[in-house]
Amino acid sequence: MGTRARRLWIVALVALFLLYLVGTLVPSAQDSVTAALGEWPTSVAAGAAGLSLLYASRRWAATGADRDAHADGADGPSALRHLGFAALAWCAGGVTHGLIRLFSSATALSLTLGDLFALAALPLFVIGFTKFAPWPGGLRTAVRHVTDSYVCAAAVFSVVWLLLFSPLYQELGEGAGFLGFALVYPVADIVVLCLLVPLVFMSPHSTRRAVLVAIGALIVIAGADILGALTRLTGPPFLGGVEHPVRFLGFALLGALPWLVEHRPGTDPRRITGRGLYRFAPELAAIGAVFAAAVVLTVAGVRLVGVAPVLPLAAGTAVVVLLVRMVGMLEENATLSRMVRNREVHFHELARNSGDVILVLDRDGGVNYVSPGTAEAFGYRLDDVLAAPVTALIHPEDLGRTKAVTDLFSERGAQGVHMRLRVRAADGTWRHTESTMSLYEQPGEPDRLLVTTRDISAQVALQDEVEHLTFHDGVTGLPNRAYLEERASDVLAHRVINEEPAGEVAVIFLDLDGFTAVNDSAGHVRGDHLLGQAARRLRGEVDSDATLARWGGDEFAVLVENVPRVQRVVDLAERLGRVIASEPFPVADRDIMLTASIGVAFAEQVTDSGELLRNADVAMTRAKERGAGHVEVYAAHMHDTVVSRLELQIRLREALAKDEFFLEYQPVVDLGSSQVTSVEALVRWDRDGERVGPEDFIGAAEESGLIVPLGERILREACEKVAVWRLSDWDIGLSVNLSVKQVLSPRFVESVAGILAESGLPAEVLTLEVDEEVLLDDGGEAVQRLGELRELGVRLAIDDYGMGYASLAHLRRLSVDAIKIDPSFVADLGRDDTVTLLTHTIIQLGRDLGVQVVAEGIERSEQLEQLRAMGCDHGQGFLVARPMPASGVESLVGGEAGVSL
Template identity: 35%
Template structure:
């Protein structure tokens, strides 16, 4: 019956396959038709030679250039897609005995007149995705006929708009006819083969069923006898093993459970009758202690069936009926019968409580019981691992030694209980300040240790050690700030501060002992400096970091105390010395730091973000000074430098325009200088921002040109007026042939790009003469003037506008 049913279903399925195959061919013809039609329509039609078979189409008479004559006097006419597809399909039908027909209820050509089947389908087409497919009698033989609608597209209106066609109208269909004879022939041959095969299978099946039924009956009898024998043995020993306090279970040579004692039932939650005959691996032991799946080949208990030797484990797990892991220790012993292994016995114990105790002991061995932080032993282990990693990958470490100031006074006056609570609160404040993978621990008493490691970004920096030290001091300051907040304990506020010592590897120490000792010494230095502060272990790097922090503090104070001022350096016409503009240069004369070079303080200001308020102050001050000059009759432009951070700010335009508006000066009097390096990775948004400023009339100058590795394509797109030749090239323009060629090339490049070249750092007459000789028209430098105050600039301009009257002599 099964074979007959399968064969009947196969015959039915084969008929469906015939239909599906023919339909897929018809669809392929249709898609080919549409692809060719779309391509021809996309070209606007195709020109062909005018012959007897390809006469000009009267329906295209309204189209311009329907008929053209080539340079070779060849007469061509435009064929529309529908006509060409019809001709292609006629030839294709003759070649392959298939039928492809473009038809319509209102055909323009009699060749497109529908037959009875096509007319019935066309009358019922409604949507562009409609498809009708059916096997009917066509030309005297069974044939699959398929039709899909033809929908008017916008490109069709070129030829058919005058026929009243509109986009989306269904104007006909593509009819395809595929004879079924070839497919049915193949199907008949296939069914014959299947029928023969099924008959053979049927005959072999009858013989096989009889043979294996006999064997299965014998096997079942043998199995029942074996189970009966094992059950008898189990009942014999049940009274003995039932009294055991530990779990006991047995399995046969196939790994199937044969018994469980009451203790095993209680531990696992299973009843014996629920597991008899079940696989010990599939129901009880299938996961390892790490949670991964244990395959049957890896099961150590079943392994005794192969090895014949006992196996024990102090730490494994069984799965309970609720699929919960139970930690156990066990021993598995194989069972023999006449030197053959017939099964095994597992004796096991629940070790959940022992494991919890061991984990508690392990935790207490590495953690402080009061604060929950890692203890000194865990910290030393972490330091050893970090030192090994640092030595292998050549990076630094920072160790912070924190000691609470005056903790003993609170501990003695308020009691040890309050002191312990205070230490716990200190630990809670420390945890959020420590990032991964840094490590914080309690040393003991009121001392805490912090290990700081660099991240990937810090390791790649040129001054990675200096940056790590800076990060360590920043963390120390953040911790000190956190400790200054009062601690509220039992309704009372307690104030406790801290002193922090910092030691660096490998700058200050080469091993763990020295690293801890130096951090401890630095902590006492901090206490000696008045407490509530941090100190770096003495050394060159420590001095650099201290100086950097002092400089950052000094810059903040300088902003408050208004210790910045501007100096102005003339920009002159190299041909006659006439002053054309001045560059505003920032200077610092601090009461605490003294006079500090911009080369030193500007990078610090950029790093800590102070460059933004400083840059705004420079822009506003320069615009006010320009307004004073402009109001007194001095027509003088001022160039102001912009930092990379200022360029990235969304409010740059607003700041610049506000400064111009407050000073009431024209935008054309302001020049903004940007470094070539700042534009190297400038985003399109930054470029657009500069273009808008330039469109307002603000001049843009590209400083340090030649040092930033910018491409010519980027330079072409930058809206700058002036290329400032870097001082490093001007220095060697007289003595170094390569520098002279670079300068000359830059001047020529500026001319070709309709920009100005300006040389900076001119310090000698020879440099000036060489630049004039090479066609550079503007420059600045000590040869003309050092940066001076606004009064000196005004005096010079009023004398006659030339810095050096003997310049042209």
Template identity: 30%
Template sequence: MTADRIVTSDDSRLRAVAAYGLSPDVMQGDLEPLNRLASTLFGVPTSMVSVVAEHQTFFASRVGISVCEVDRRISFCHSTITQDEPLVILDASKDPNFHDNPLVTGPAHVRFYAGAPLIGPSGAAIGSFCLLDTSPREAFTSADVANLKLVATLALDKLEMRRLARAEQASDNRFRQMAGTSPAGIICADHEGIIRFWNQGAEAMLGFSAVEAEGQPIDFIVPHRFRGGHAGGLRHVGAGGTPKLVGQSVELSALCKDGSELPIELALSMWRDEGTASFGAIIRDLSGRRANEERLDRLAHRDHLTDLPNRLVLRQRLDAIVRAQHEAVLLVLDLDGFKQVNDTLGHSAGDRLLQDVAKRLVSVTGPLDMVARLGGDEFAIILLEGEADRRGDFVAERLIQALSVPFTVDGLAFNLSASVGVAFYPSHARQADDLLSAADLALYSAKNEGRQCYRLYSPGLRQAALQQHALAGELRRAYENGEFRLFYQPQVDGAGRLMGAEALLRWEHPDRGLQSPAAFLPFLEKSSLAVEVGQWVLQAACAQAAIWRQDAPSFRMGINLFGLQLHTGDLAAEVRTVLKQTGLPATALELEVTENIILQQNDLALQMLRTLHADGVSIAFDDFGTGYASLSLLKRYPLSRLKIDQSFVRNIGQSREDAAIVRSIVHMARAFGLGVIAEGVETLEQQERLLAKGCDELQGYLLGRPMPATSFASRFGLVDRPVGEIAA
């Protein structure tokens, strides 16, 4: 919360502003590096040091903006100078005080503003150090506010140096009156370089009292290795020569009384009384400022958690490699299994694990290589030395091996693995962005091919990515244009009676006709569209089941869930709403989930399934026996029945192993009180063997292929009203 400043007189404030002698761009050289640092640190295109004058607000320094002044009445800084704390506006178009401001509604299109007031020693606000962006922000954290105030302090230091230098140049008497109480160190010397004035600020800074310093040559405060040139330069100017440093600020080291050296900023001025030169120097301790600048530089270029170079530094190194045309290898690495640590122990434990990961990555690479954190659990490594192709493979294998050793966090052991994408410069790409893209594509390939492996980039990966991008657009249009259809495959009991159906999604492409599920389902289930399509399937299939139950009161509808439906939103509430809208009883609905989907979910998903199961909704475990954790999941999840995967059914008559697996699944289901249905039944022999082993129901081509609702209704004598084929 900010405290408003009480400004009793704008005239007194304007007099304080005038003391700095500021005008548009007058301090561009001094303050531009600070503006550029702020632009990088806060990720904004525009950074400025503003001065609020009588009628306009102008910019003493600026980056990212072409104009040098605006009308004071519409400037954001006009509001900033009325308070002590920074003014932050995340979205100006929604702010009641600024939504109709011409800077917001006009060509400038300002959406985000953050400004810290620049308050001089007199208490008057000169202007602000401000940030602008044409995009709104979701947040500007307390850490961001603290960093903005720190940058503003550095800018105010520069302004104060200018004010003091101007005041010093006005007259020697005024200079001495002001210098006596100034917190800055102020020294005066005559034309021979002998110190004639030494204020309390200089004493506090360097340790020498005025008695010890006055009468000494100016070299008195210069470290021994630099002495010799300073006094000679002063005598040269005193004799009428042209001054080299007068009017400038320079950074150098000063010798303290205790023998230590202090980094200072020195502004030198000169005046003549009756033809004799005199000199004044304003010195300021830079140790605190340098520490702050180093901290800001680290914030802008280092990852705060692992202290590795960040994405910005990685990109700068890649740009340098491209300019030098130096062969290099880029590896992009993503952790597999990291989510389990965050879910189990919390984010603080996850942070400690990432720090351990960073140390292992650095230990595997060489002294000339760069390891950077891109964000989250993703890292990048640049290799420069050695034969590029061969070393890239070798390091990728070592990275995977190093991260496969268990990590210990809070006394618990965690097994992680890593997927790595590898791309070579210049053979795979000749620009930094293209090289990053190539390594990312190789990483996605590694994750899709089983994880805990590395893959090299190939042009085919980019072509596949383009095809997937095109498919994403087609699927969105298919949903919006109502091209999705529902087909239904019957499920029957041992006596051949219809018990229900599984709703299966199909795509009726306007040009290519009915698409195979393999052509689009694997991509759809990973896309954000899965939630919308899944909701439509639930609505349409339940409505269809409610119609068919008019002729088949015990009819049950099976619906496959996408993983994202369990990960986002409230599935339990959505199902309850659909059942109420369609009039379908909860006991007539069966939701099918695969083991792979379950393994990716959290406790919230488990709770939603338990809620639905308690309502009477059946939960079926699809493709049972093909995953990794079936037995443990049977204990934890609220299941109603198991679906035996068709891979075990296919060779049940020829393979003793498959027959034994089917028999074991049936016995296991009985022990857990679960029903059993076998998929992929295509022959009478398979049907007989499955029934003999105790399967409750069957599903497969022998009993009926997936078919449109009209065909399904006709075959089984049901009400012919095909809800499942309506447009989305």
């Protein structure tokens, strides 16, 4: 209901009350008919109030207007319904009174059916009121509330008696029965009011206005009942019969309740009462009423005339109720005492069985109690702990924090403070502990501190170990990549803040050349052992102002701070390279020589640690490209080179997915008969219509690992093509190049065998060419796999023989079927006597070993003649035949005329 409509209701109620009051005070006949008619308007008002409340109850239930009240335990529709029934009971009582006075000669002080209806309205009113303002707590609290309310009612009635009824009682001189009939309404009203008024202060915020209107209506009705009682005792209407308009006002106010306080959806349902003194509203009401009664008695001179029989009865019953209340309080106190004792016993039992140390301290740090677990946890006897202040056991560095916490408890009464302390054990060691402090309150005793402490030394040690493992490498014991990155970031940030020259910071990246082959062949365990040896060598060369870390894999990094000059860092990088290559690394039963490729980068204008580390990595990559054992200092153009190579690797991956690679075949001919005996499969790349040779992408394919799937595709396609040619009775062989990564890749031998089986190509027709570096595989795994291929019948050839590290001793490790002379030897035939002699020696070596010798790169006729003269069996080159597509080979071989030489 809006504010304007509510104001109209209030104005209408006031107007009706004043109109009725004026009409009542006008002199009129005092016969029974007139007296009876005087109650009809109040009965009509009570009935209208009942109908209004019942209608509003249904309306509230249908619209859910009281949903906020439900959150606080109130039930609006039920409250209105019971208040409506109460109003209808009052209406029934008034109507019955009127009818009795019209048709009966009953005396004014006889108890009639109308009185029973009126009295029955009060319980209904109480039920409805408590739906708006629920009883606090459980049954015990409700009983305590009722007893306090009765004491309050006895005191209030005593005051009313002394002020209003005592003089009339003396004048009338009637007996107790006469008095009882006259005061039944006031007594009942006062009891109910004293019962309900305290609930007003504990009612939910959402129903507070309804509670106030309801209690206001009851107070008005009670006032009318007191005026009615005075009328019954005096005979003629008291104050001219003003009780009727007063009662009319009470019923009108009750009927207007739902319209004056109608809920709006969204009303804030917060309960703002039930805290502080509001919790003691019944007790405070009783105390206030008793105090008021005492004041009245004192003002009256404590005269006992006119007191009996009411005051003795009121006082006696109040005393009985107080005794009941005291018995309840004693029982509650006994219960509370048992609870305190049980909790104390429970506390000591928990402390006794707990693995933690539990102490009770006074404000000065003295130990009042210590749990038995102390001896097990820290090795102390209980008497030793109780005899000394707890501060004697705390680490001196932690005493300041401890004092701050205890001061906090003293000043603010803090609760549940957690802190970590170091505590000295009986053996003198410092234990890491975790403690919780809280107030320990006992009735009748000063507040103390309850401290629960547990030993977390093992947990701290584990955390330290985890932190160490997080920032250190488990293989070498060196700081790891995460530590170096964080340290580099801190160093550069510190120099920026302090405006120090960043050029005084440098990073060295070091990569062990050839370690991957060792790790793949000898195994990871032996590879880790080698890394540990390398780390110890490097650690011996790095000063204390530098940080050596394992970056990952076979890479190490050094962060150098306070660089006095550039050359010092370069000298350190060269020393690191020399210490790696100075002597072999013993691995199992072999000695392995390694070198290191090293990159150096200076901070200079760089303020980002990530960029500095990247620059050192780029320089290291450049050093590897130059060959094993080099040192490179970062320059800006290196980054562009690395980026280009990364982009090439990405493009290669896309090309492999899009099948952009194709094969060409270069014939190998018998130099004696000029007949084509085999072809070498050569891969080409069609990049967006541009023909790209292998020299431009094979290196990137090796670095990225794409050489493995690419090599498998080349082998499969070449085998299938040659197998088709051989179905046409062409006796032609196939040569395919392999890289070391292909040979060492998982299931390589099984892959070759599968391709041969699927294509139908005989194994003895296939020749797999490998570089001389395969013979340097110290682990022997590559040689072993090639031996397994030879057992399948596959022929093996050493490609580019003469330019690497292959020797007769190395050739003994792997039986081969052919050696291919490096094109650089063939190019200088007839021009360089030494090269010519070496070439002749290689050819003679092949003949002596019984292997086929193939000369590569024949481009001039004089080279061909000299090779024939030296007894070289086979050859290939631009003079013999250029690489060609499969159709060209078919034309060349299908003509059966051979190659014109």
